[in-house]
Amino acid sequence: MKTKVALTIAGSDSCGGAGIQADLKTFSALGTYGMSVITAVTAQNTTGVVDVREMDVDIVRNQIDCLFADIEIDALKIGMVSNAEIINVIAACLRANKAVNVVVDPVMVSKSGHYLLRPEAKEELVKVLFPIAAVVTPNIPEAELITDDKIASLEQMKKAARKIYEFGPGCVVVKGGHLTEDAVDVLYDGSSFKYFKGTRVDTKNTHGTGCTFSSAIAAHLARGYAVPEAVSLAKDYINGAILHSIELGHGFGPTGHFYDLYRKAGIFNG
Ligand SMILES: Nc1ncnc2c1ncn2[C@@H]1O[C@H](COP(=O)(O)OP(=O)(O)OP(=O)(O)O)[C@@H](O)[C@H]1O
Numbered sequence: 526m527k528t529k530v531a532l533t534i535a536g537s538d539s540c541g542g543a544g545i546q547a548d549l550k551t552f553s554a555l556g557t558y559g560m561s562v563i564t565a566v567t568a569q570n571t572t573g574v575v576d577v578r579e580m581d582v583d584i585v586r587n588q589i590d591c592l593f594a595d596i597e598i599d600a601l602k603i604g605m606v607s608n609a610e611i612i613n614v615i616a617a618c619l620r621a622n623k624a625v626n627v628v629v630d631p632v633m634v635s636k637s638g639h640y641l642l643r644p645e646a647k648e649e650l651v652k653v654l655f656p657i658a659a660v661v662t663p664n665i666p667e668a669e670l671i672t673d674d675k676i677a678s679l680e681q682m683k684k685a686a687r688k689i690y691e692f693g694p695g696c697v698v699v700k701g702g703h704l705t706e707d708a709v710d711v712l713y714d715g716s717s718f719k720y721f722k723g724t725r726v727d728t729k730n731t732h733g734t735g736c737t738f739s740s741a742i743a744a745h746l747a748r749g750y751a752v753p754e755a756v757s758l759a760k761d762y763i764n765g766a767i768l769h770s771i772e773l774g775h776g777f778g779p780t781g782h783f784y785d786l787y788r789k790a791g792i793f794n795g
């Protein structure tokens with residue numbers, strides 16, 4: 526069987542729990558070949574982000590273009606994009622290369638409260654990247670910033686999903702990880718809703734959950750699943766990864782990526 530290829534366009538997380546590093550671990554665990562385009566380098570650990578360097582747009586463009594020139598890419602995810610120039614170059618390259626199965630995780634602020642997107646670039650992210658996305662995956666604080674509305678219930682998550690859909694993505698997943706009840710995610714495809722329920726795991730070790738979830742969606746799209754199945758399988762994966770999260774460092778530890786656990790759960794069939 527031909528190897529399925531997944532690409533992450535995101536920032537590097539030096540402690541390996543989020544960003545490019547989480548994405549590549551997820552791609553591997555889910556049976557895809559992972560590649561990366563780095564938009565920014567962060568110095569961060571489990572307690573927070575210490576420093577950020579944005580890549581210049583030429584190297585972002587060249588990373589993307591040289592991959593598309595050589596390799597067939599089955600799906601990709603976009604995570605930390607940092608600024609408006611990087612956003613525009615990514616969109617131009619993806620359009621020119623006719624990228625398919627694009628998952629956009631609108632990363633804005635880290636769990637530790639640091640900006641991963643310049644606040645003035647929020648509109649650019651929504652206007653330029655959402656229309657090329659098959660799926661966008663905002664968490665509750667991101668959905669609140671995008672819609673300029675408070676979200677404290679499932680009904681409000683649905684309302685936000687409808688509003689975000691108007692920006693042009695194929696589907697919207699509003700993630701419920703930041704609410705206090707069960708971690709229910711809501712998928713809206715423009716006509717109906719689907720709900721993905723995960724039992725809330727009582728742990729502080731949730732560094733990189735959003736990155737892992739969006740790259741798991743991309744991996745499953747790469748493997749040929751349609752969006753609802755890809756989201757459902759990604760939800761199973763993130764649940765397992767949080768259940769097996771790792772006590773590392775002094776802050777929020779990372780999720781665990783264990784190919785064997787996944788395979789034993791009967792989800793991996795490739
Ligand atoms: N404690 C938890 N128990 C179970 N599922 C969780 C928990 N926290 C988050 N999730 C799930 O993890 C996935 C990622 O959601 P979350 O809202 O945490 O992303 P995020 O805030 O973007 O993550 P990050 O910014 O740290 O990468 C969602 O499916 C969400 O429902």
Ligand SMILES: Cc1ncc(CO)c(N)n1
Nearest residue numbers: 536537538543544605635
């Ligand atoms: C590089 C990077 N991307 C995304 C996140 C969000 O968790 C993070 N902490 N760091």
